Amino acid sequence: MKLKKIWITFCVKKENGSINIFTAFCLILFAVAMIFISSRYRLVDEMKITCEDAMVSSTLAGAIIDVEEYGKTGNIIVTDYKKSYQKFKKCLNDNLRLDDNDVSEYTSFFSGPIYVTDYIIYNVNEETGEVQIMQGTGEVLVNTYENSLENTFAPDGTKIVKSSIYSKIKFDVRYSQSTSFKADKDCCVDITN
Numbered sequence: 001m002k003l004k005k006i007w008i009t010f011c012v013k014k015e016n017g018s019i020n021i022f023t024a025f026c027l028i029l030f031a032v033a034m035i036f037i038s039s040r041y042r043l044v045d046e047m048k049i050t051c052e053d054a055m056v057s058s059t060l061a062g063a064i065i066d067v068e069e070y071g072k073t074g075n076i077i078v079t080d081y082k083k084s085y086q087k088f089k090k091c092l093n094d095n096l097r098l099d100d101n102d103v104s105e106y107t108s109f110f111s112g113p114i115y116v117t118d119y120i121i122y123n124v125n126e127e128t129g130e131v132q133i134m135q136g137t138g139e140v141l142v143n144t145y146e147n148s149l150e151n152t153f154a155p156d157g158t159k160i161v162k163s164s165i166y167s168k169i170k171f172d173v174r175y176s177q178s179t180s181f182k183a184d185k186d187c188c189v190d191i192t193n
Helices: 002-011 021-061 067-073 081-095
Strands: 115-125 130-136 141-148 164-174 180-190
Touching (some): 081 115, 081 130
Antiparallel strands (some): 115 164, 130 141
16 A cells, blocks of 8 residues: 555645656657557558469469460469469569569568569379479479379378469568568469369
């Protein structure tokens, strides 16, 4: 009880009933910090949705299927890795407003360039149950191999059951003027839907 009286006496001057300057300063500082934190959370939520939409729509844009193969067998596959990646990258640049150095116009969120780290095409042959996996560096196809449908998963854990494309980007998120942290965003889209 004595501690409570001492605290009240410290916070409120009995002579004139005004709040102690120190207490007022602490309350104002706390309010400013809460406003800053809540605005950053709102910006992060908004940019999370923007990134997700950009990734999904850009990855789907890369689904340039081989119409001749589709006409013959009904299989939906992507055969031209480079063309698929170029279409994906162009749409990603448009969606995230990237310049020639891959720096976004959303400078209040992104603090540097945005890098595409993975772009993998999974072509499923439904008749044989085989999956052709095409990995590369974007412009160049590095590796093509086959796997069984039951044992194929994208790096994000998505089980591949239909022809799909997986993409992943890495970037730095600006938390304040002097602070940023590394983040990434990935998605795997079924191109048959």
